[in-house]
Amino acid sequence: MKDLPQVAADAIDTSPDTASGSTVSGPPPPPERPATSSARLIATLATAGALAGLVIVLVFAWANPKIQQYRAKVLREAIQEVLNEPATVQTWYLVDGSLSETPAPGADTITAEKVHLGLDANGEPVGYAITGAEPGFQDIILVIFGYDPGSDRVLAMKVLESKETPGLGDKIFKDTAFVAGFREAEAPLAGVKKNAGSGADNEVDMITGATISSRTVIGIINHRIEALDPVLDESGS
Amino acid sequence: MKATTPAEDLVRGIWKENPVLVQLLGLCPALAVTNTVANSIAMGLATFFVLVGSSLLVSTFKKVIPHEVRISAYILIIATFVTIADLVLAAVVPVIHKELGAFIALIVVNCMILGRQEAFASKRPVGRALLDAVGTGAGFMIAMLMMGTFREVLGNGSILGVPLFGQNFEPWVIFILPPGGFLTLGFILLTFGWWQERKAGTARVRQWPHGVATPSREEAA
Numbered sequence: 001m002k003d004l005p006q007v008a009a010d011a012i013d014t015s016p017d018t019a020s021g022s023t024v025s026g027p028p029p030p031p032e033r034p035a036t037s038s039a040r041l042i043a044t045l046a047t048a049g050a051l052a053g054l055v056i057v058l059v060f061a062w063a064n065p066k067i068q069q070y071r072a073k074v075l076r077e078a079i080q081e082v083l084n085e086p087a088t089v090q091t092w093y094l095v096d097g098s099l100s101e102t103p104a105p106g107a108d109t110i111t112a113e114k115v116h117l118g119l120d121a122n123g124e125p126v127g128y129a130i131t132g133a134e135p136g137f138q139d140i141i142l143v144i145f146g147y148d149p150g151s152d153r154v155l156a157m158k159v160l161e162s163k164e165t166p167g168l169g170d171k172i173f174k175d176t177a178f179v180a181g182f183r184e185a186e187a188p189l190a191g192v193k194k195n196a197g198s199g200a201d202n203e204v205d206m207i208t209g210a211t212i213s214s215r216t217v218i219g220i221i222n223h224r225i226e227a228l229d230p231v232l233d234e235s236g237s
Numbered sequence: 238m239k240a241t242t243p244a245e246d247l248v249r250g251i252w253k254e255n256p257v258l259v260q261l262l263g264l265c266p267a268l269a270v271t272n273t274v275a276n277s278i279a280m281g282l283a284t285f286f287v288l289v290g291s292s293l294l295v296s297t298f299k300k301v302i303p304h305e306v307r308i309s310a311y312i313l314i315i316a317t318f319v320t321i322a323d324l325v326l327a328a329v330v331p332v333i334h335k336e337l338g339a340f341i342a343l344i345v346v347n348c349m350i351l352g353r354q355e356a357f358a359s360k361r362p363v364g365r366a367l368l369d370a371v372g373t374g375a376g377f378m379i380a381m382l383m384m385g386t387f388r389e390v391l392g393n394g395s396i397l398g399v400p401l402f403g404q405n406f407e408p409w410v411i412f413i414l415p416p417g418g419f420l421t422l423g424f425i426l427l428t429f430g431w432w433q434e435r436k437a438g439t440a441r442v443r444q445w446p447h448g449v450a451t452p453s454r455e456e457a458a
Contacts (some may be wrong), residue, residue: 036303045306045313052317059321066328163338167392167410 074160075144079116082146082156086118086126097163097231115228118146127155128232132224136216139163141172142162146184149232153201154189154221162213165201169213178214179206189224191218246365250373257380258429261267263349267384270340275395277385281378283326283341287318288350288377289370293360296366299359301388311354312345319344349377380425387414387421410451 045218049115079089092099094113103112116129127148133140135164141162171178182189191214197203206214242248243416244342253269266284294314295302302310323341326334334341344350353373358366389395392412394402 033304038307041303041306044301044303045309048310048313052313055317056320056324063324063328063409067324067331070328070331082425161335165412167408 009184021068074191078144078158078160079118082129082158083116083127083215084146084155087121088119089129090117090119091115092117094228094231101230103151111137115232128228130224130228131160132220133222134160134173134216134223136162137164137169137210137212141213141216141220143217145221145224147187147225147228147232149229152229154182154185157217157221159217164210164213168188169210170211170219171207171210175207178207183222187229189218191215243368246361247368247372250369250376251379252376255376255380256264256373257377258383258425260349263347263377263384264422265295265343266340266347267381268415268422270337271381271388271418271421272392272413273336273389274382274385275333276336277381278378279326279330280337280340281322281374281381283319283322283337283346284377285374286322286346286351287315287344287369288349288353288374290318291315291350291354292366292370293355293363295358296361296363301358307359308355309350311351311359315350315354316345347371384418384421385423387425388417452454 003035015135077087080086083089090101091109092101092115093103094100094115095102095104099115103109103114118126118129120126127144127146130142130148131142132146133142135141139162141164142160143157144160147153148155159180162170162172164170164172173179181204184201185204188202189204190200190202192203194208197205204214204218206218248319257264257267263284265268266280268281284317291314295311298310319342323334326341327336327343351368357369360370370447380432389397390401391409392414394406394408399435412421
């Protein structure tokens with residue numbers, strides 16, 4: 001960097017003016033920078049800040065619909081996947097411990113707690129797609145799973161968001177055997193060591209080297225079913 | 238300040254004063270998100286965009302920005318470009334944006350970018366500042382790609398997700414984990430250092446990239 005000496009000279013420029021006023025022999029002090037008034041400093045930063053804010057707002061207005069669209073698409077695809085491609089999907093909101101077609105008054109449709117009911121071609125319910133999130137090994141793991149309250153069985157599981165360790169914890173969505181282990185598993189699930197289970201319906205083989213991540217996924221599903229089962233059973237699907 | 242030609246301004250950052258491999262700046266993203274080639278490219282492009290945009294603005298407004306608040310003004314400009322890059326990536330390539338996570342926002346504190354503003358863009362004409370930013374940004378991308386390729390090939394056996402080896406390839410997982418970033422950078426710097434030593438041959442005073450001459454052996458003794 002050939003610019004370094006210049007930077008150094010600059011630093012001397014801004015240092016407290018030791019040279020001014022005192023009788024220093026030798027080379028003359030560097031020319032002093034005229035002090036800028038505080039008003040001008042504030043005005044500059046305020047203008048720059050306002051312009052920056054305006055630009056960001058414009059870009060956000062353009063990008064946000066696309067971002068929301070992508071999120072909705074991911075969720076839609078995940079619902080199709082965990083409910084084994086139902087013909088139609090209905091969204092039900094949880095209001096005061098029961099299912100309702102509309103969210104509670106004043107609640108936001110995006111953040112309100114909800115489940116997605118899948119119906120087959122004959123209009124028969126196949127199960128609910130339920131989301132759940134809990135802290136995993138690195139960060140919150142967001143999971144969606146299909147659940148049939150009639151038979152108390154998990155239909156399928158998909159990890160929507162996770163920052164688990166690449167190569168180890170990320171097997172919760174990259175290891176197809178682990179993901180397949182949730183198909184038709186009976187709730188409540190029990191995680192077992194690979195090849196150490198008794199073959200019971202509620203057993204899911206955990207991933208070697210990713211115990212915490214696998215346990216979290218199983219935990220999320222169990223906790224959500226525990227919380228929602230009374231509500232879903234009541235609505236008689 | 239030594240006068241430089243426009244060509245020098247452009248080429249300097251690409252190789253001879255490569256920000257990552259020679260100046261060792263911008264190491265945080267270079268270590269953290271180079272685990273795949275795709276991530277390296279996205280990070281490289283985002284940083285390139287921020288660097289070129291900020292250099293352009295800083296150089297254009299260098300007379301308007303009072304000396305006392307210049308760093309705050311630079312950070313404000315850089316942060317604006319980073320936010321734009323963040324939103325655009327989230328809208329256009331959401332999968333990669335998810336992988337890069339917080340590191341996009343952290344471009345704001347990439348000292349490579351602020352360094353170029355303070356040392357170059359704030360003192361030179363707009364054209365030169367642009368050339369310098371393009372060169373430095375390209376150098377950063379080259380370094381990111383070197384690391385990303387090395388790590389993805391060894392750690393995942395693929396390039397851009399396309400498998401290179403057969404089913405029996407056992408990926409060297411450590412290379413896509415954080416320690417692999419340090420190992421990779423270490424190996425690359427080692428190769429670089431060795432190569433430069435060789436090139437320097439019997440020269441007794443080694444010219445450091447910053448133009449600082451290290452003491453000769455007699456002086457050091």
